[in-house]
Amino acid sequence: MAEGEAVRYVPIKEARAMRGLRIAFTSGVPGAWGVAIKMILDLKGIDYIPVAQIPGAPNEELKAWTGQSSAPVLMLNDDRPRTQWSEMLVLAEQLQPEPRMIPVDEDERMALFGFCHEICGDDGLGWNVRLMLLSGEHGSGEEDDGTLLMRSRYSSPVDNNYSRNRVRQIVGAMVKRLESQAAKGSRYFMGDGLTAADIYWTAFSNLFAAMSSDLCTMPDYVRGFGKLLEVYMGEPTPQILLNHRDYIARTHFRLPITL
Known part of the structure; x- marks a missing residue:
């Protein structure tokens, strides 16, 4: 393609x-x-x-x-x-083992899967952002059939305060890791090259702030997620994470991303 x-x-x-x-x-x-x-x-x-x-x-x-x-x-x-x-x-x-997305070293492999779980897994970044955006706490209050279906599919016993705290914890840990890596001269979350950790954050970052149209095509309502999430979180996404996202997308992805 x-x-x-x-x-x-x-x-x-x-x-x-x-x-x-x-x-x-x-x-x-x-x-x-x-x-x-x-x-x-x-x-x-x-x-x-x-x-x-x-x-x-x-x-x-x-x-x-x-x-x-x-x-x-x-x-x-x-x-x-x-x-x-x-x-x-x-x-x-x-x-296809190459290029590797999972480190060969077992300690690094364990660290990568733990990091990626915090982004992708149950009770992770994506799950808690999705719970907030589907909660209806902020927004127009309109609930079409698709929203109701998504809400029933991804229901949870936790409230938005819990989700906000989880998102802040994970975002803070990612910022800390990027700062530590930058001090070592690396532009990646782990080691000196691209891993799945960089790809997952880049993919999930659209929930926080939509990529520019030259990087990723998407419906207008998806572009609105980031502004809505700022309302839920009460703070903007740290710029270091968005800079990292743009670097990974422009350096490694086939652009624009289209689905």
């Missing part, structure tokens, strides 16, 4: 009959988890067949195939569906 070219989705019925790697992306929306695995696969040169998951819709065909209706989800031949960020990352590394 050429730079900036829109993803050409294959109908799910056709994709199910194919071999190889099939992956569902949320169509037209640079969802954080989807952008991350797309960039990992593209950087590794791994071929895949994209299928569309429609935001805010039941996605019954996808559910019949993969047992669930969210995206991203990876299907390799007749193997089990992979829906979690960590199993998608591991599969990509197994299919």
Whole structure:
């Protein structure tokens, strides 16, 4: 696929009959988890067949195939569906070890998975931001069918104060790590080169402040997430994180990011 070219989705019925790697992306929306695995696969040169998951819709065909209706989800031949960020990352590394996204050293590997979990996993950065944005505490108060579906899918017993504290903790830790790395002469979260940690933050950063249109295409409502999140958080995103995001995107990503 050429730079900036829109993803050409294959109908799910056709994709199910194919071999190889099939992956569902949320169509037209640079969802954080989807952008991350797309960039990992593209950087590794791994071929895949994209299928569309429609935001805010039941996605019954996808559910019949993969047992669930969210995206991203990876299907390799007749193997089990992979829906979690960590199993998608591991599969990509197994299919094409280079360029490495996971350090070889075991201590560094453990550190990377812990770092990425804080961004991608349950009770992590993305989950808590999503809970706040879906809560309806701020905004127009309008609740369309898609919003109600998303709210029911991603419900949680925690409140927005809890989510705010978690986001502040994780953001603070990322800032501290970048400052420490800069003091060592590195522009990356870990070591001296790109890892999955840099890719995941770059993908998730659109929730905090949308990338410029030359870096990533997205609907206007997605561009509004960052301003809304500032209201929830009561503070802007640290500039060091956004500078890091822009550097990683411009240096390593195929631009503009389009789904």
